[in-house]
Amino acid sequence: METSGITWKNLSTLILAVGATAFAISQAPANDEAIFPMPAGKTYVEECGSCHTAFAPGLLPARSWRRMMGELANHFGEDASLEEPRRLAILKDLETLASDSPQANMRMRRINGAIPANTAPQRIADTGYFKYMHDEVPKHIWQRKKIGTPGNCIACHTRANEGRYGEREVRIPQ
Ligand code: HEC
């Protein structure tokens, strides 16, 4: 029955292809949600979330984290030094989940695409993606006492310490 044009083999290939496309589409929104992977365990949040939000590693490229983790004794004017095995373990987690890591999701890749390759920004709030995502937040809001600095993600993104920045979890403090 090779004359009919559509053989069972062709048909099943077609069905598989359509199925795969539908699957890819249904996966797209989930993959694009504002959720960033966080290092496993409590170490990261304990060490890097005690003075401010435990920033998701996917908000900066690995080179930014390497530079930051190499100068912790003078971290934005503070001493955030860590003992050696700990520092290296955190650096490894940051590199593994950075915006330019091989397994970065779509959003992380977009963040990365907006950071010039010859720079290693230290402030997330200075990156193009951050500015783009927040250009509708008026100036007077940033000046509120409970916010203080744009880097204070958790003031508005209530679950930032879990890497969650979704729209539904935003609460702007009065
Ligand atoms: C002793 C307190 C302290 C600890 C511990 C600390 N930081 Fe910070 N960090 C600061 C201060 C202060 C700033 C600057 C805040 C500002 O001026 O907005 C800062 C800023 C940052 C920023 C820039 C945020 C922005 O504005 O976009 C990043 C990223 C950052 N820290 C990552 C880390 C990481 C990673 C660790 C853990 C290795 C860590 N911090 C531990 C005090 C700390």
Ligand code: HEC
């Ligand atoms: C003044 C409150 C405020 C602060 C502080 C803040 N954000 Fe936002 N953020 C918002 C608002 C409002 C939106 C827009 C919500 C929307 O409509 O998606 C937003 C959107 C985002 C989005 C996109 C969410 C989505 O659904 O696409 C990301 C990612 C994000 N912020 C990350 C951060 C990070 C990282 C920090 C800290 C370095 C931060 N934000 C600090 C208010 C804030």
